[in-house]
Amino acid sequence: MSRTAPPAFSGLVLVSLGLFLYSRWSGGSLVYYINQRFAGLILATAVGLVLVGLRLARQPRAHGHDPSCNHSHEPGHSHDHSHHGWGALLLLVLPMVLGLAVPARPLGASAMAGREIHLGGVGLGSTSVAFERRLRGPLADKTIVDWLYAFQTAEDKQSLLDEEVDVVGFVYRDAQLLGQDATADDFFVSRFILSCCVADASPVSLMVRWQGAAKLESDAWVRVKGRLTVVDRLGRPLPLVEASSVVTVTAPTQPYLYP
Amino acid sequence: MGATLATFSTILLGIFIEAVPFLLLGALVSGLIEVFVDPSFLERILPRRPLAGAVAGAFLGLAFPVCECGVVPVVRRLYRKGLPLPTGIAFLLAAPVVNPVVLISTWTAFGWGPMLLGRFALTVAIAAVVGLIFVRARPDEVLLPAVDRLTEDLISPLAHAAAQYEPPPPIRERLGKALLLAGDDFLDMGRYLVAGAMLAAGMQTLVPQDLLLRLGQGQLSGILVLMTLAFVLSVCSTVDAFLALAFTGTFSAAAVLSFLVFGPMVDIKSMLMFAGVFRRRVVVYLVLLPLLLTLAATLLLGFNIPLSALGAF
Numbered sequence: 001m002s003r004t005a006p007p008a009f010s011g012l013v014l015v016s017l018g019l020f021l022y023s024r025w026s027g028g029s030l031v032y033y034i035n036q037r038f039a040g041l042i043l044a045t046a047v048g049l050v051l052v053g054l055r056l057a058r059q060p061r062a063h064g065h066d067p068s069c070n071h072s073h074e075p076g077h078s079h080d081h082s083h084h085g086w087g088a089l090l091l092l093v094l095p096m097v098l099g100l101a102v103p104a105r106p107l108g109a110s111a112m113a114g115r116e117i118h119l120g121g122v123g124l125g126s127t128s129v130a131f132e133r134r135l136r137g138p139l140a141d142k143t144i145v146d147w148l149y150a151f152q153t154a155e156d157k158q159s160l161l162d163e164e165v166d167v168v169g170f171v172y173r174d175a176q177l178l179g180q181d182a183t184a185d186d187f188f189v190s191r192f193i194l195s196c197c198v199a200d201a202s203p204v205s206l207m208v209r210w211q212g213a214a215k216l217e218s219d220a221w222v223r224v225k226g227r228l229t230v231v232d233r234l235g236r237p238l239p240l241v242e243a244s245s246v247v248t249v250t251a252p253t254q255p256y257l258y259p
Numbered sequence: 260m261g262a263t264l265a266t267f268s269t270i271l272l273g274i275f276i277e278a279v280p281f282l283l284l285g286a287l288v289s290g291l292i293e294v295f296v297d298p299s300f301l302e303r304i305l306p307r308r309p310l311a312g313a314v315a316g317a318f319l320g321l322a323f324p325v326c327e328c329g330v331v332p333v334v335r336r337l338y339r340k341g342l343p344l345p346t347g348i349a350f351l352l353a354a355p356v357v358n359p360v361v362l363i364s365t366w367t368a369f370g371w372g373p374m375l376l377g378r379f380a381l382t383v384a385i386a387a388v389v390g391l392i393f394v395r396a397r398p399d400e401v402l403l404p405a406v407d408r409l410t411e412d413l414i415s416p417l418a419h420a421a422a423q424y425e426p427p428p429p430i431r432e433r434l435g436k437a438l439l440l441a442g443d444d445f446l447d448m449g450r451y452l453v454a455g456a457m458l459a460a461g462m463q464t465l466v467p468q469d470l471l472l473r474l475g476q477g478q479l480s481g482i483l484v485l486m487t488l489a490f491v492l493s494v495c496s497t498v499d500a501f502l503a504l505a506f507t508g509t510f511s512a513a514a515v516l517s518f519l520v521f522g523p524m525v526d527i528k529s530m531l532m533f534a535g536v537f538r539r540r541v542v543v544y545l546v547l548l549p550l551l552l553t554l555a556a557t558l559l560l561g562f563n564i565p566l567s568a569l570g571a572f
Contacts (some may be wrong), residue, residue, distance in 0.1 A: 010442070010443075010446055011442070013446070014442055014445065014446070017279070021276065021279070024276065027484045030276070032276050033273040033276050033277070034270060034273055034276055035274045038277065041280045042276065042279075042280065043566050044280070045279055045280040046285055048283055048287070048444075049279075049308060050285060051438065052283070052286075052287075052438050052439075052441050052442040053442065055435060055438040055439050055442060056438075056439060056442035056443070056446075059439060073351075084443075084446045084447070087450075088446065088447070088449075088450040089446065089450075091449075091453050091454065092446065092449045092450055092453055094453055094457075095271060095272055095275045095453060097454070098268050098271065098272070099268070099272050102264060102267070102268040104264055104269075105265055105269065105270065107266060107269055107270075108262075110262035110263065110265070110266055111266040111269075111270075111464075113297075113467070114466070114467030114469055114470065115468050115469060116468060116469045116472050117469075143558055172488070194492060194519055195498045195501040195502060196277060196497070196498035196501075197273035197274060197276070197277035197494075197495075198269055198273030198274075199273055199277070199459065199460075199463065199493060199494050200268060200492065200498065200501075200502045201490055202502075205473045208547040210477065
């Protein structure tokens with residue numbers, strides 16, 4: 001077998017990659033990987049890859065030299081023929097294989113380990129305009145990140161006492177983070193916030209106290225309703241939701257939050 | 260194990276899917292450059308003096324607004340068109356910051372002030388200095404044979420003569436050729452992107468970030484930690500400013516600046532993509548030189564050492 005793949009195969013790889021991106025977009029799992037605002041860009045890229053791939057596939061087979069292309073070129077000879085090694089092409093196929101073999105799922109509790117988890121604020125400043133706008137909106141629209149931002153920016157933390165909280169997130173448990181005073185009723189309701197793609201994901205968590213917490217499985221998506229209180233944990237005041245109800249829900253179509 | 264694999268797969272696909280549009284864009288620009296830009300055009304517009312050429316290279320991102328994934332195929336193509344080494348290296352390192360999209364995102368995150376100015380100025384200075392270091396190098400010492408050889412072809416007198424007497428092919432044919440070249444470039448560079456994304460996803464899954472963050476409490480250790488994080492995370496330069504904001508409470512301004520300057524120049528995925536253009540030894544230089552220069556510059560700023568103090572050396 002030749003060390004270089006025929007142009008038709010190179011073209012096929014590009015067309016497949018385009019179709020793979022399209023499948024993520026149409027299947028709704030694209031938002032598990034990147035910020036939703038890039039969806040249009042990904043769709044355009046899928047079309048572009050198919051077009052480029054078809055053009056590449058129509059190219060007649062190169063004149064049978066090896067990938068290092070060590071022959072001497074005649075003057076004016078242009079390098080417009082494709083000669084890609086099988087290895088390079090198979091490497092490009094790898095993300096597609098992984099994407100199809102491993103069921104698509106957003107980052108969850110297992111990705112929290114080893115990350116800096118924001119509990120008393122979100123550590124973001126620039127997006128305050130967007131936050132402020134949301135904070136003035138209806139209570140029901142506030143997400144975990146909105147509450148954390150409100151807590152971070154409130155000069156008097158007690159002013160947030162008894163605010164009604166209604167948030168959706170996944171269950172996360174971390175004995176060290178919950179602190180020594182934690183009980184079996186305590187857990188975190190968490191989400192990841194995203195700027196660009198999951199490479200920059202950073203978790204935000206609200207502490208919750210609920211009597212039925214022990215029955216909740218880690219990583220399960222829940223809707224938490226309750227009232228905000230302030231507790232001293234880890235040597236600083238942190239928000240805690242005294243839950244009146246915690247209901248298991250299906251994962252939201254947008255698993256991440258965008259500040 | 261299953262959960263770890265799922266996390267690895269999600270992060271790998273996240274980095275890969277996010278980068279693919281920009282790599283394709285870079286490859287398309289590269290294809291268009293090949294069919295529409297005459298090598299003599301570059302000779303005419305770019306300064307001949309090395310210093311001016313390197314500085315011009317650092318600002319070339321304003322003309323070709325590409326991020327760290329897109330810049331690599333463009334630089335490769337420009338080298339084939341006879342771009343001088345220092346100009347290309349300065350362009351490669353600076354373009355991910357010195358382009359309108361990144362300047363706007365940095366401004367959105369930090370506003371007008373020392374962080375935006377520092378990021379811009381340090382990037383230009385470091386990119387130009389690294390470019391100048393290669394001023395006496397021969398292209399065949401620096402570039403891979405496949406990149407370098409065509410430079411010789413194109414600038415050979417016979418090729419020039421042939422180009423002068425042949426009427427340019429119709430526009431449709433040239434666009435078709437640009438698409439073909441874009442496909443080739445995408446496939447050439449894509450494997451490095453996949454390898455880089457795999458490495459970055461592996462590091463993100465296995466290396467605890469909070470451990471790193473706890474290590475970086477001092478001035479020097481803070482800079483080293485954030486530079487390491489920038490290298491490992493391989494976040495696109497168009498949004499890294501928002502990520503850097505999250506570090507402002509925990510780290511010194513100098514450390515955050517080092518994250519903003521070093522990350523776009525060199526990270527795991529771009530380092531592997533450099534390997535598709537430059538010889539292995541040069542790739543090592545292209546990682547170490549920006550690393551040392553960023554470290555030195557941000558340390559000077561961090562300790563408020565006046566530049567005049569350097570006169571003593």
